[in-house]
Amino acid sequence: DGGITQSPKYLFRKEGQNVTLSCEQNLNHDAMYWYRQDPGQGLRLIYYSQIVNDFQKGDIAEGYSVSREKKESFPLTVTSAQKNPTAFYLCASSTIQGFGGTDTQYFGPGTRLTVL
């Protein structure tokens, strides 16, 4: 089955710890994205990548880091510098048609991170 997988589904972090969220896709999409969603809020862009070994900061990149060593994988690390990391994290992927393009983003099932 083609799709996007995220793991783990639930993650608990202690204060001061770094944690890494996994995102894998087998849709052969070039672009991948990380969003954060807080209760009652829309999705906010953390990072995105349009090609292997390249990625760009989104609107709320502080306290997060990413890598894109393989086309299929785009892991997100939530560092201890992120002061309020408790949220629902969503990974997405799409083809690339440039700014304003008609390419559609498809989402993984999400990871719910809670700081203890």
Add this chain to the structure above:
Amino acid sequence: QKEVEQNSGPLSVPEGAIASLNCTYSDRGSQSFFWYRQYSGKSPELIMSIYSNGDKEDGRFTAQLNKASQYVSLLIRDSQPSDSATYLCAVRGTALIFGKGTTLSVSS
């Protein structure tokens, strides 16, 4: 700052009625518009995309786009309790810019 605005609701409609969800956006140069449905605790799933002015229909769903007024809407005909969810409007820039969503409740 590019923005997408939605009425947070909740919007309550009886079963069988038409639900109308509205969205405005700030970037006049935007070209691509999407509606996602999100059930509680789940990830967003695409319902409709629209790129040209006018209406686009898919089953019980109709998306309407008016670029001059910077306005996108989603109509759900014959609303069902299973349509109860949060509906997110998104505008394509480099990535998607999302509104905060409108919560729809369909009562049986």
